[in-house]
Amino acid sequence: MVVLYKQGRMTYYESTETAKSMEASSKIAVEAVANVRTVASLGRENTFRDEYAKNLKPALDLAKRASHLRGLVFGLSRGIFNFVMAAAIYYGGTLIVNEEVEFQVVFQSAQALLMGSSGAAQAFAFAPNFQKGIQAAGRIITLLGRQSKIVDPVHPTANNFSGSGQASLQNVQFRYPTRPNIQVLKDFNLEIERGKTVALVGASGCGKSTVIQLLQRYYDPNEGIVAQDSLPLPKLKLVDVRKSIGFVQQEPILFDRTIGENIAYGSITNATMDSIIEAAQQANIHNFITSLPLGYDTNIGSKGTQLSGGQKQRVAIARALIRRPKMLLLDEATSALDTESEKVVQEALDAAKAGRTCVMIAHRLSTVRDANLICVVHDGQVAEMGTHAELFKLKGLYYNLNRVQYS
Numbered sequence: 001m002v003v004l005y006k007q008g009r010m011t012y013y014e015s016t017e018t019a020k021s022m023e024a025s026s027k028i029a030v031e032a033v034a035n036v037r038t039v040a041s042l043g044r045e046n047t048f049r050d051e052y053a054k055n056l057k058p059a060l061d062l063a064k065r066a067s068h069l070r071g072l073v074f075g076l077s078r079g080i081f082n083f084v085m086a087a088a089i090y091y092g093g094t095l096i097v098n099e100e101v102e103f104q105v106v107f108q109s110a111q112a113l114l115m116g117s118s119g120a121a122q123a124f125a126f127a128p129n130f131q132k133g134i135q136a137a138g139r140i141i142t143l144l145g146r147q148s149k150i151v152d153p154v155h156p157t158a159n160n161f162s163g164s165g166q167a168s169l170q171n172v173q174f175r176y177p178t179r180p181n182i183q184v185l186k187d188f189n190l191e192i193e194r195g196k197t198v199a200l201v202g203a204s205g206c207g208k209s210t211v212i213q214l215l216q217r218y219y220d221p222n223e224g225i226v227a228q229d230s231l232p233l234p235k236l237k238l239v240d241v242r243k244s245i246g247f248v249q250q251e252p253i254l255f256d257r258t259i260g261e262n263i264a265y266g267s268i269t270n271a272t273m274d275s276i277i278e279a280a281q282q283a284n285i286h287n288f289i290t291s292l293p294l295g296y297d298t299n300i301g302s303k304g305t306q307l308s309g310g311q312k313q314r315v316a317i318a319r320a321l322i323r324r325p326k327m328l329l330l331d332e333a334t335s336a337l338d339t340e341s342e343k344v345v346q347e348a349l350d351a352a353k354a355g356r357t358c359v360m361i362a363h364r365l366s367t368v369r370d371a372n373l374i375c376v377v378h379d380g381q382v383a384e385m386g387t388h389a390e391l392f393k394l395k396g397l398y399y400n401l402n403r404v405q406y407s
């Protein structure tokens with residue numbers, strides 16, 4: 001038995017099995033909810049739901065068994081109340097028969113005593129819980145009633161669509177639902193050609209990450225169109241929108257599982273060991289993994305605490321590559337790393353970019369020089385567009401960003 005909670009002098013216990021089951025299932029739920037975007041971009045919603053249900057089952061089975069005992073105890077307590085009432089009436093009846101007290105008085109006192117005390121006891125016992133229950137139920141009902149605005153279309157344009165790596169944003173106007181007063185993207189236009197690398201640069205907060213989020217359809221624009229292969233994203237199934245995309249962000253989110261499982265989570269189909277190894281090799285992390293005593297079975301700890309920043313990032317790259325994405329989205333993928341790790345991760349990214357479309361955000365301008373197209377975002381709009389040489393010649397925003405960074 002373990003302590004569940006303490007209230008005043010009362011301590012509430014529950015069985016170790018229930019505690020373990022609740023802890024394991026809550027851990028999964030918390031991890032999935034805290035990392036909901038990563039889970040969604042990997043299309044692993046059902047895996048987490050099933051794992052949550054599996055871990056909760058022991059607690060549920062115990063609760064079902066305990067409910068029989070609780071029912072018995074509850075029945076007995078109600079029974080005792082009736083026995084006491086019968087005894088009171090019996091004793092009162094004896095008093096009446098012996099003409100010691102009047103019938104009316106006995107009945108009045110018995111009723112007042114029994115009903116009054118039991119009513120008060122029940123009301124006092126339930127009052128705080130009742131209020132809490134109403135509040136909690138209200139919260140749960142509100143949560144259950146929430147409808148996501150990002151849903152599958154009733155009639156998708158294409159069945160089992162698989163993007164080729166081409167995407168576009170046309171006349172996109174966007175405000176975050178939580179900040180409707182601030183227009184983040186203003187008439188934003190961008191053509192992402194298949195197989196090309198497009199770099200988004202610009203001052204912090206100008207809207208670069210927002211573009212990456214719209215490409216994955218975490219939000220729909222207020223106006224304008226975000227499309228893959230000229231098909232607007234809301235007309236495609238969500239899983240189809242995301243299956244051709246591999247996403248690597250600044251702080252990789254890894255799960256408290258083995259390295260192998262973390263990489264496999266990126267796979268659209270059931271990953272084989274060969275495909276896991278291939279992805280790890282492409283991400284330049286295979287040799288490190290095999291040098292560990294448990295290799296791919298090494299647990300990486302909560303949020304990947306057992307690995308360095310660069311190692312975590314390379315596992316995240318392997319996880320993105322195992323999907324064989326047509327489009328790679330890199331949001332500051334090397335910014336959080338020291339120079340040494342950055343070099344290794346950059347090499348892995350350069351290899352990963354080959355042969356596929358890549359949209360990258362980078363603060364370090366040296367990393368975007370080779371991009372086919374550099375797009376300078378300023379205040380939610382595309383301010384300049386071109387290759388490094390073209391933009392440098394222009395002596396505009398891009399030129400100034402370089403001057404500030406390298407002066």
Ligand SMILES: Nc1ncnc2c1ncn2[C@@H]1O[C@H](COP(=O)(O)OP(=O)(O)OP(=O)(O)O)[C@@H](O)[C@H]1O
Pocket residue numbers: 176178179184202203204205206207208209210211
């Ligand atoms: N989830 C959100 N809800 C509300 N506002 C947001 C949200 N995410 C970003 N913003 C706001 O939208 C604007 C653009 O943010 P975004 O993250 O796209 O900029 P960024 O150019 O990527 O910045 P950085 O280079 O610092 O990452 C900012 O003003 C930011 O505060």
